[in-house]
Amino acid sequence: MSLRSKGANSGKVINIVPELPKDAIVVTRPDGTTIDDPKSPTKKLMAPPRANFQEVYAAGERIANWPLMQQIDPASPALQQFGTYDFQRHKATNTYFDEYVPAANYAIGVYMAGAGYNLELTYVIAQEYAMGNSSNWYKYWSRGRPWIKSGWEDAHAGYWKTK
Amino acid sequence: MKRGWIALLASLFIALGATVWEFWRAVPFLVMIAMEPAGWGCDEGPVTDQSATNGRGDVVEEYIGACTGFGTVADHSFVLRLRGDEKTTTLVEHDRLYYEYPKFLWINDDSLSIDLGKVDSIGSTVHKVGPIRITYTYTIVDTGWW
Numbered sequence: 001m002s003l004r005s006k007g008a009n010s011g012k013v014i015n016i017v018p019e020l021p022k023d024a025i026v027v028t029r030p031d032g033t034t035i036d037d038p039k040s041p042t043k044k045l046m047a048p049p050r051a052n053f054q055e056v057y058a059a060g061e062r063i064a065n066w067p068l069m070q071q072i073d074p075a076s077p078a079l080q081q082f083g084t085y086d087f088q089r090h091k092a093t094n095t096y097f098d099e100y101v102p103a104a105n106y107a108i109g110v111y112m113a114g115a116g117y118n119l120e121l122t123y124v125i126a127q128e129y130a131m132g133n134s135s136n137w138y139k140y141w142s143r144g145r146p147w148i149k150s151g152w153e154d155a156h157a158g159y160w161k162t163k
Numbered sequence: 164m165k166r167g168w169i170a171l172l173a174s175l176f177i178a179l180g181a182t183v184w185e186f187w188r189a190v191p192f193l194v195m196i197a198m199e200p201a202g203w204g205c206d207e208g209p210v211t212d213q214s215a216t217n218g219r220g221d222v223v224e225e226y227i228g229a230c231t232g233f234g235t236v237a238d239h240s241f242v243l244r245l246r247g248d249e250k251t252t253t254l255v256e257h258d259r260l261y262y263e264y265p266k267f268l269w270i271n272d273d274s275l276s277i278d279l280g281k282v283d284s285i286g287s288t289v290h291k292v293g294p295i296r297i298t299y300t301y302t303i304v305d306t307g308w309w
Binding site: 014016018020038039040041068069071072075076079080081083086088089096098099101104105108117121124125126128129130132133134148 | 186187188189190191192193194195196197199204205206208210212213225227228229230231232233234235236237238259260261262263
C-alpha cells in the first residue's frame with residue numbers, strides 16, 4: 001500500500017489510502033447545502049476534517065491585489081504537493097487519500113476565485129499543468145475540471161466569503 | 164467603406180488587447196508550472212489492497228499516478244504482473260470509478276474478469292497477457308453531471 005513520490009516528498013515512500021477515511025466530512029456550504037458527488041460512497045463531496053474552504057477563499061483574496069509575479073510566492077506552498085490546500089495528501093503521516101482528489105480540485109477553484117481570476121484563466125493554467133503531468137491530459141476536462149469549476153462557481157457566488 | 168475598416172481594425176485591436184491582458188494574468192502561474200522538473204509533485208504506484216492473485220501467483224492490481232501542482236490529475240489503471248516477472252502490463256486506463264469498484268475475479272488461473280461498474284469512459288483494453296485471457300464488464304454512462 002505505497003506510492004513512489006517525487007517533488008516535495010522526493011525519495012520517500014508515501015502511503016496510499018484508496019478508501020474514504022472514517023473521519024471524512026461532507027463539504028457543507030455555510031447555508032447548509034451540500035455538493036453532489038455520485039462516485040463518492042456518501043454521494044456527496046467529501047473532504048478531510050481540516051478542510052476549511054472559507055480559509056481557502058480568504059487565502060486567495062489576500063493575493064488578489066498583489067503584483068502578478070509576487071502572487072506565486074504564497075500560491076506555490078498553498079497549492080502544490082503537500083501544500084496547505086493539497087487536501088488529498090497529509091504531510092505528517094505521509095499519506096495520499098485518493099477519495100480527496102475532488103476536494104483538492106474544488107479548493108483550486110475556490111482559491112482562484114478568491115484571487116480574482118476568472119474561470120477561463122483558471123482552466124488555462126490547470127490545463128497547462130495537466131498537459132505536462134498526465135499521460136491522459138486530454139481527458140483532464142472530464143476529471144479535474146468539473147471540480148475546479150464547481151469550486152470556482154461556489155466561491156464566485158459568495159458561498160465561501162467570510163464577510 | 165474606409166470608416167468600416169477602421170472600426171473593424173479598432174475592434175480587433177481592442178479584442179486582442181483584452182485577450183493579452185487576461186492571458187498575462189496567467190503568466191506567473193504558467194512560469195511556475197514550466198519551472199518544475201518533469202514528474203515533480205507526483206506520486207505513483209500500485210494499490211496493493213485493491214489487488215487479486217490467482218493460484219499461480221499472477222497479480223492484478225489498481226495502479227495510481229497522481230500529480231499535484233495546480234490542481235491534481237490522477238491517472239488510474241489496472242496492471243497485471245505475471246509470477247516471476249518484474250515487468251507489469253497495463254490492462255486498461257480508466258477514469259475515477261464508483262466507490263465499490265473495481266471487482267477482480269479470477270475464474271481460473273488463465274481467466275480474469277474485471278468489473279468496472281459504471282464509467283464515463285475507459286481507454287483501450289488488453290484482452291490477453293501470456294496465457295491469461297481478460298474480460299471486462301462495464302457500462303458507459305453519461306451522468307450529465309460531468
